[in-house]
Amino acid sequence: MSKKATYEEQIVELENIIREIEDESISVDELAAKVKRAAELIRKCQSVLQATSKEVDDILKDML
Amino acid sequence: MSKKATYEEQIVELENIIREIEDESISVDELAAKVKRAAELIRKCQSVLQATSKEVDDILKDML
Amino acid sequence: MSKKATYEEQIVELENIIREIEDESISVDELAAKVKRAAELIRKCQSVLQATSKEVDDILKDML
Amino acid sequence: MSKKATYEEQIVELENIIREIEDESISVDELAAKVKRAAELIRKCQSVLQATSKEVDDILKDML
Amino acid sequence: MSKKATYEEQIVELENIIREIEDESISVDELAAKVKRAAELIRKCQSVLQATSKEVDDILKDML
Amino acid sequence: MSKKATYEEQIVELENIIREIEDESISVDELAAKVKRAAELIRKCQSVLQATSKEVDDILKDML
Amino acid sequence: MTSTSAAQNKQGDGRKIFPLSKLTESISVQMDKSFPGEYWITAEVNKLNYYPHSGNCHPALVEKSEGRIIAELKAFIQSGRYREIQNKFTSTLGNSLSDGMQILFKCKVGFHSLYGLTLNIIDIEPAYTLGEMARMRLEALKKLKAEGILDTNKSVHLPLLLRRIAVISVETSKGWRDFNSVLDACPFRNSIKLTLYPALLQGDQAVSSILGALENIHIDHHQYDCVAILRGGGGETGLDCYDNYKLAKAVCLFPLPVLTGIGHATNLTVVEQVAYGNLITPTALGRFVTDRFDAFAERLMAATRSLKNLSRGLLPLQVHKLELYKNSLAKVGQQRVRKSRELLLNTSRRVEVIVKSLLEQTTASLSYQLPARLGEAYRRLAIAQTAILDKSANRLTAQATAICRERIHRLAFLAEKVRLLDPAHTLKRGYSITLNNGKPVKSVNDLIPGDTLETIFAEGKTTSTVNTIKHE
Numbered sequence: 001m002s003k004k005a006t007y008e009e010q011i012v013e014l015e016n017i018i019r020e021i022e023d024e025s026i027s028v029d030e031l032a033a034k035v036k037r038a039a040e041l042i043r044k045c046q047s048v049l050q051a052t053s054k055e056v057d058d059i060l061k062d063m064l
Numbered sequence: 065m066s067k068k069a070t071y072e073e074q075i076v077e078l079e080n081i082i083r084e085i086e087d088e089s090i091s092v093d094e095l096a097a098k099v100k101r102a103a104e105l106i107r108k109c110q111s112v113l114q115a116t117s118k119e120v121d122d123i124l125k126d127m128l
Numbered sequence: 129m130s131k132k133a134t135y136e137e138q139i140v141e142l143e144n145i146i147r148e149i150e151d152e153s154i155s156v157d158e159l160a161a162k163v164k165r166a167a168e169l170i171r172k173c174q175s176v177l178q179a180t181s182k183e184v185d186d187i188l189k190d191m192l
Numbered sequence: 193m194s195k196k197a198t199y200e201e202q203i204v205e206l207e208n209i210i211r212e213i214e215d216e217s218i219s220v221d222e223l224a225a226k227v228k229r230a231a232e233l234i235r236k237c238q239s240v241l242q243a244t245s246k247e248v249d250d251i252l253k254d255m256l
Numbered sequence: 257m258s259k260k261a262t263y264e265e266q267i268v269e270l271e272n273i274i275r276e277i278e279d280e281s282i283s284v285d286e287l288a289a290k291v292k293r294a295a296e297l298i299r300k301c302q303s304v305l306q307a308t309s310k311e312v313d314d315i316l317k318d319m320l
Numbered sequence: 321m322s323k324k325a326t327y328e329e330q331i332v333e334l335e336n337i338i339r340e341i342e343d344e345s346i347s348v349d350e351l352a353a354k355v356k357r358a359a360e361l362i363r364k365c366q367s368v369l370q371a372t373s374k375e376v377d378d379i380l381k382d383m384l
Numbered sequence: 385m386t387s388t389s390a391a392q393n394k395q396g397d398g399r400k401i402f403p404l405s406k407l408t409e410s411i412s413v414q415m416d417k418s419f420p421g422e423y424w425i426t427a428e429v430n431k432l433n434y435y436p437h438s439g440n441c442h443p444a445l446v447e448k449s450e451g452r453i454i455a456e457l458k459a460f461i462q463s464g465r466y467r468e469i470q471n472k473f474t475s476t477l478g479n480s481l482s483d484g485m486q487i488l489f490k491c492k493v494g495f496h497s498l499y500g501l502t503l504n505i506i507d508i509e510p511a512y513t514l515g516e517m518a519r520m521r522l523e524a525l526k527k528l529k530a531e532g533i534l535d536t537n538k539s540v541h542l543p544l545l546l547r548r549i550a551v552i553s554v555e556t557s558k559g560w561r562d563f564n565s566v567l568d569a570c571p572f573r574n575s576i577k578l579t580l581y582p583a584l585l586q587g588d589q590a591v592s593s594i595l596g597a598l599e600n601i602h603i604d605h606h607q608y609d610c611v612a613i614l615r616g617g618g619g620e621t622g623l624d625c626y627d628n629y630k631l632a633k634a635v636c637l638f639p640l641p642v643l644t645g646i647g648h649a650t651n652l653t654v655v656e657q658v659a660y661g662n663l664i665t666p667t668a669l670g671r672f673v674t675d676r677f678d679a680f681a682e683r684l685m686a687a688t689r690s691l692k693n694l695s696r697g698l699l700p701l702q703v704h705k706l707e708l709y710k711n712s713l714a715k716v717g718q719q720r721v722r723k724s725r726e727l728l729l730n731t732s733r734r735v736e737v738i739v740k741s742l743l744e745q746t747t748a749s750l751s752y753q754l755p756a757r758l759g760e761a762y763r764r765l766a767i768a769q770t771a772i773l774d775k776s777a778n779r780l781t782a783q784a785t786a787i788c789r790e791r792i793h794r795l796a797f798l799a800e801k802v803r804l805l806d807p808a809h810t811l812k813r814g815y816s817i818t819l820n821n822g823k824p825v826k827s828v829n830d831l832i833p834g835d836t837l838e839t840i841f842a843e844g845k846t847t848s849t850v851n852t853i854k855h856e
Contacts (some may be wrong), residue, residue, distance in 0.1 A: 007092040021761035028263040028301075029767055031762070032308045037317040038758050045750050047720060048092065053743050055096040060736050063103040071156040085738050087574060092746055099739055106732045112156060113728065117721045119160040124714045127167045135220040149716040156724050163717045170713070172735055173706055176220060181699045183224040188692055189230045197543050203680070206687045213694040218605070220702055228696045237684050240545065241677070244609050270776055277783040283359045284368065284791050288375040291784045295383040305769050310677050312762045316755050334798055341805040348817060348824050348840075351807060358802040365795050373788040380781045 005047045014041040071112045078105045135176045142169040199240040206233040263304045269298040329367045334361040408497040416500075419493040422506060426730040429485045430456070432588070436626020439463025443505070459491065459503040477517070479624050483588040486520070488512035517624060524629040524654045533636040536662050542641040543609045544680050546673045548577045550601040550608045550640070555580060559645065559666040566659035566670025572677040579608070585615040585646065590625035598634050605639050613655075613671075615646040626653030635659055740778060745773045811842035828853060835849035 017038045020026045026034055069077070081102045102125045108121055133141070145166045148154045154162050209230045218226055223234045273294045276282050282290055337358045340346045346354055402410075428444035430453075436439045436484045441461040446453045461469065480488070490507040526740045528534045529797040553560045560580070568574055583602055584593035594613070601611055625631065630655040635642050635726060641660035645668060646653070658663040663669035803809060807817060819838040825831060 004506065012532075018754065018757050018761055020291050021758065021765055024765055024768065026765075028304060028308065028765075031765070035308070035312045035315060035758065035762060039093045039318070042750060042754060045092075046747075047090055049747055049750060052092055052096050053747075056739055056743065058120070059099050059103045060739065063732055063735075075731075078735075082731070082738065083732060085735075085742055088178045088742065090742075095739070095742070099735065101589075102735050103732075106728060106735070108676075109728050113181060113721060113724055116156055117718075118161050120163045120717045120721060123160070123163050123716065126715075127710060139709075142713075146585075146712055146716055149720050153719065154720075156720075159717065159720060161776070162206070163713065166709075166713045169708055170706055173220075174703075176698055177702050177706065180220055180224050184227045184695045184699065187227050188232050188695060190687070191234065191692075192805065196541060196628060197545075200544050203544070203683055203687070207683070210687050210690045210694065214690065216698070216701075220699075223695070223698065227691065228407055230687070230691050231680075234684060234688050237680075240574060241684065242680055258575065267772070273777050274776055274783065277780065277787065280787065280790075283786070284372050284787070287784065287787060288372050288379070291379050294776070294780045295379050298383060298773050298780070300356045301773050302770070305766055305773070309762070309766050312759060316759045331795075331798075334802075336807065338798060338801050341802075347822070348807070348819060355802065355806045355808075361796065362799045362802060366799075368466060369791055370787070373792065376578065376784045376788055380784060381775060383781075 007045055007052075010041045010045050010048075014038055014045070017041070071109055074105045074109050074112075078102055078109070081105075135173055137175050138169045138176075140167055142173070145169075199237050202233045203237050206237065209233070238245055263301055266297045266301055270294055271303070273297070327365055327372075330361045330365050330368075335359055335366065337361070392613065394695055409493065412495040412497065415493065415495040422492050423488050424488060424490055426486065426488050426512070427455075427457075428482065429487055432481065432483055434466070439466065441466045445503075453704075457501075457503055459489075459505050461505045465506065469505075469510075473508075473510045473513070474692055477514050477624075479517075481513075482624065483742055484591075485513050485624070486516035508590060514691070517627060517833050518651070520629075521627045521651070521654055524627060525631055525657065526656060528632060528654075531573060531633075533633065534658060536636045537642055537658055540639065540641045544676055545575070545678060546609045547575050547581070548608045549673065550605075550611045551578050551580050552581060552583050552597045552601075552611065553614035553666075554582055554585060557585070557614070557616055559585075559614040559647075561618055561644070562672045563612070563614050563666040566667055566674060568826055570674040570677060572674075572681070574809055575677070576673065584615070586623065586625065591628045591631050594625070594631055595634055598638060602639070608640055610641045610660070611638065612643045612669055613646060613659075614669065616666045623647070623653055626655040629654070632653055643669055643672065699809060710753055807840075808842065811840065816841050828855065 017034050021031070021034065081098050085095075086096065145154075145162050149159065149162060209218075209226050214224070215227065273290050276296075277287075277290060337354050341351065341354060341358075414585045427447055430446040431444045432441060433443055440463045443459050443461065445457050445459050447455040470480050473479060488509040488546040488807070489505045490509075493505060494502045494504065496502045525534065551560070551563070564578075567576055567578070570576070583597040598611070601608065621824045623646065636658045643661045643663060644656050645663045645666040646656065646722050647665065652662070653670050661670050661672070678770060753779045811817070817840040819840065820831060820835050822838075825837065831837075831850050833850045833853055837848050837850060839846045839848060
């Protein structure tokens, strides 16, 4: 977790970006980069979530 | 009982995990681990129950 | 009576165990032990009954 | 003769024992002893009924 | 950003031009050039916005 | 601009001529010449202005 | 003594001397004088003194006060009269005249030379005696009650089994036979021991006879369960002895329960009332004894039966109960395991449900909510920026157009000004310019006559000379 940002950290970053855009405290110049970053974060989180989902499903399948 | 957690202790732990998940006080990062633990606890409890069931049945069979 | 539990005491203990199991005031951990104890009490009571039965029969036989 | 005859007390004792057995107010633990006592009382009372005049005299002599 | 003027810089330049024009401190000789520049800046900013918009839309489209 | 006088310089010259004429500090001999020069300046400025106006209109038309 | 006695003699010393007969005669005369008629007298028959041989009766009469004899007199009842009186008594009282009776009698008092004072009873009123007997019976009961012993014998313990019975009876009596025949039919006859204390059970001697028997029994009373007084075949007469206070008191105070079977009387006698039990007849008394044996035997048999049935019944009941315990133990044990299993299964289902729900929710948040928020935020920002740009464009357009317009206008103004200043314009309206030495003439004072003036017209020039100068 030291090396790789956790899901939660990424969600926090994502939330911050969205809030900045919402507050219009971001310049248009940075905007594209930020949006790109947000997209990247979302993708990363999705993949983490998918992995977790799969893992959980496997565990649950074994369990029942 | 010092070494091995009892059925009741395991049920309590299991309930706590469920409550955490319900409260969403568990992060996605921890989720898989928690679910794994829950599954493990359920499995353990099941095996305790099976053993108990068998023991009880044997006792009752002997008795009748 | 100090050393050996009487039939009546054993019946009371037996009833208590059955009630405890019914009430779920007994944990799964204790269940097998309690059932074992109950079975033992029933066996003991049966043997007391048999002995008493034999004794009573002998007395009545003598009486006629 | 204000004092009751032994057999009178004995038949009352006998009937009390029987009532106790009837009422199930006698425990299994006591049963054999009670039945034994009842049998003894019956024997004694029967002997009073069947005794010859002479025996009656003897019994009475013993009693006084 | 060293090479290419940023959106924000362009907005500043645009504002300056408009203010100059509004102050009537501009000569007829320069007017056409300034207007041309301002129009160019507006176009550029619009295209930055459009580009970013497209980018965001693409990202969102990808994501959904 | 070194070769060709700017619109603004021509306007200044024109205004100076007008002021000289109005001051009557000009001889009748010169007058005709001055008037002639003024007319010439006016013509030049008009053409510059027309060109500029057209250019600006074109730019704005393009822009909107 | 009257001097009219026929048998009197005179002595020399003056003493009068009479023969005995003279005296008795004289007494007789005096008696007849003093007691001329017949009198009704009450007294108690202390002793009847009936002489069967002669049939005469010489009752000794007394009067008592607080138990002491205060008057005593012998009377005489002639045999024929005695028979009449007895008949009346028997029919009225059910009892013959006998010792101890209170009687009301009609008599003649006389004096007989041979027998002395004579009380000749002519009649006796049985109704009075009957009343007296009832009164005495009541008195006896009252007395016993006052002494607090009326129910004493009733409170003595009567054993269940009357195995040793002291019988007061007569061996040859029907009562004794009846009693024995009832007992002989009893299967427990061997257990019953009878001891006969013979006594007279009716008549004058009965009270003392029965009291004597009771005394004898009393000596050995520890050997007996009860006393039975049996009288049978004696008819309805002679029962007044049982009203006797002394006998009744003895019965009351007797340490053994006294049972009576003395036959049927019109009224219950005192003894019957105070005895432990009155069975009326000897047969009934015998049945009373045997019934108690039967009852005891029945109780014992019932107890034996119950003991066998119950003792054998109780244990199978317990065995059955244990069987039930066994079943319920099996039931609750398995039920408990089943329930725990269900609970665990539910728990695992719950885990699945909430985990999936959490993941779905998170996925939704990540895939829809956050991107939507991002898009929305961006759109809002873009719209704001576009608005700024639009505003700038508008401002630019407005201002640039305005500047152009203003410059065109200003140039037009300057052009007009130049046109107006152009002399050609003035000349066309009829004005002309006068020049002196090439310079416009602005004042008449600048001219002197002889100057050559050049006049410029719109269409050409002329030259002229100044002739005169006139000042205004």
